[in-house]
Amino acid sequence: MPVRLNLTALAATLASLLLLAAPGAAQPRPSEPEITSAEPTEPEVAADLFRKSPYLFFPGVASQMTVLWQLSATDTARISWGTDTTYSLGSAPTVEYGFDHQHRITLGGLSAGARYYYRVATTGAARSGSFLAAPAPDATRLKFLAYGDTRSYPATHDRVAAGIVSTYTADPEYRTLALNVGDLVFNGGSESDWSTQFFSSTQPNLRTLMADLPYVVCMGNHEGEGLLFVKYFPYPFAGGRYWSFDYGPAHFVVVDQYTWYGDGTSQLRWLKADLAASTRPWKFMLLHEPGWSAGGGHANNTPMQNYLEPLCEQYGVSIVFGGHNHYYARAVVNGVEHVTTGGGGAPLYTPVPTYPNIVAAASAYHSCTIDIDAGTLRFRAVSADGVVIDSFTLTDTTPPVATLTSPVGGEDWKAG
DSSP states (O other), rough: OOOOHHHHHHHHHHHHHHHSSTTOOOOOOOOOOOSSSSSOOOOOOOOOEEEEEEEEEEOOOOOOOOEEESSSOOOEEEEEEESSSTTTEEEEEEBBBBBTTTEEEEEEOOOTOOOOEEEEEEEEEEEEEEEOOOOTOOOOOEEOOOEEEOOOOOHHHHHHHHHHHHHHHHGGGGOOOOEEEEOOOSSSTTTHHHHIIITTTTTTTHHHHHHSSSSEOOGGGGGGSSSHHHHHEEEEEOOBBBBEETTTHHHHHHHHSSSSOOOTTTHHHHHHHHHOOOOOOOEEOOOSOOOOOOSSSSSOHHIIIIIHHHHHHHHHHHEEHHHSSSSSEEEEEEEEEEEEOOOOSOOOOOOOTSTTTEEEEEOOOEHHHHHHHHHHHHHEEETTSSOOEEEEEEOOOOOOOOOOOOOOOOOOTTTO
């Protein structure tokens, strides 16, 4: 059948296009994408204003979750959320805060352990994710993940992130927390490093991970003065860059080793009071420079040994997660497990398995899974290739008698 052209309509269309292309002609501004009940697409188009895609952190309140993102220019945004992709529980506009087009909103009234879906829309694009709300305070089961030292090699980091995504996709009970022991980027004072090494769109697995799991990260030495660290991770700090929170049956304390924590300091007093007050059956410490590791890069951190280890022993900290050395290692000191999980993307070091108190070590990119079921904790360190490189089980959470092992090795607390 022959095609008939409407020459009058065609001429009008061509005239409109020529007018829009004329120098100085006003360009129409795309309207905000309509929020519908369908699963949204995430277009990568020229008008996409997302500079840093939405990511999560847990603000320390069981019924809340915080969503953050950054745009490349001043614009409004809208977040919608619900228990499915109709996002029927709520929708709210957001405006930027600070001086660099950042947005943040804390969702409240969440039901313990429920899964929530959210969508953030702005001019030309939208991003979506989902998360599990924190478990109830009396929960006896918890699964979470840990890794760190993700700087320098973003493609390698993304490969490790792919393993984490696979873990919580296969077992949704791991859709809880991702702990990171610091050194997210090589130069923490460089916006370029944050954009290319950690928040880059070329890391699709990491973008998925951070959209689905609240990120809990401690300060590393490569975060420098910490100004950009705090900018992108504005946790409810108790002081410096240290804080703590409860999550189901677990208590987590995040240490800032670049705010001094020796005798008489505010941080050490706070740490002691915080651990003493916790009634959770499982306690964990997150820091960057481990007290006991396997050499091959950095020596054991003596301030951790002298000031923090006695608190761990006295108040029943089960595992201390550290990094700094780019490999996996585990030391056991007076009943406390010291895990070095520095295989998140930085150039690997070679551990020395004969270092004091070391019971396992491997030069491998990896992440860790922790599975708590009432009085039993099962731990696994899994390489980026899916090979289990270490595992152990804890069954007794009764604090041992506090006796300090003599420090071995050592480095100044500011050393990098």
